[in-house]
């Protein structure tokens with residue numbers, strides 16, 4: 001038993017080692033961080049603003065990191081407007097020499113095409129064998145369509161100083177390729193070795209908790225608002241099933257706040273009417 005326990009403890013420690021610490025990449029161009037923690041990257045070449053022609057989210061790597069030392073390169077993104085084009089979105093591996101290695105993010109069959117309005121996940125592009133996933137043409141002409149293995153062999157053959165990676169970015173810059181001159185990509189995860197950005201998942205509301213708050217706003221009104229049987233005794237259960245549906249639809253807070261407001265308003269109106277009736281009685 002003691003031995004089993006120490007094994008479990010060791011496993012527990014192992015799982016902690018290698019866990020990347022959450023941090024935010026540096027945003028530039030038209031990139032913005034939303035209240036939901038998701039980064040929006042736009043390329044708008046159709047307006048008068050130059051600052052939003054391209055967008056990047058960039059992780060600076062620990063000094064001296066080499067291309068061969070990149071063990072994890074993952075991304076979760078969603079192209080909402082109007083598609084993938086001209087190598088955008090892409091991951092750029094910035095070498096300290098000033099040259100770039102590009103990693104394209106589309107489908108295996110065509111690394112430049114991707115579906116619209118759905119989250120696309122690449123847990124790790126290091127080792128990816130799709131032909132054309134990597135582009136090392138800035139390092140050596142004629143290698144625009146290549147693989148990770150070939151990119152690694154090429155860069156490992158360079159002088160040591162030219163194997164250093166200074167930063168890694170996700171880039172969006174192909175607005176010009178679309179009719180409306182605008183491209184939008186959402187980013188909710190970017191991981192490069194120990195550097196990790198993840199948008200926080202919104203906390204799910206508890207339907208029963210919301211119903212208790214509504215009930216407190218006006219117990220009698222709550223009964224008549226939700227109750228469907230003879231003595232309205234099923235009001236709480238009806239509320240919980242209504243709010244559970246709202247939570248699933250992502251509309252729970254809206255429905256909850258509207259219901260509380262309406263319950264309070266009805267309660268106040270009732271109290272006012274009762275006071276008026278009382279006053280009339282007294283006046284007689």
Ligand SMILES: [Ca+2]
Pocket residue numbers: 044045046047048049050051052053
């Ligand atoms: Ca612009």
Ligand SMILES: [Ca+2]
Pocket residue numbers: 081082178180181182183184
């Ligand atoms: Ca557009």
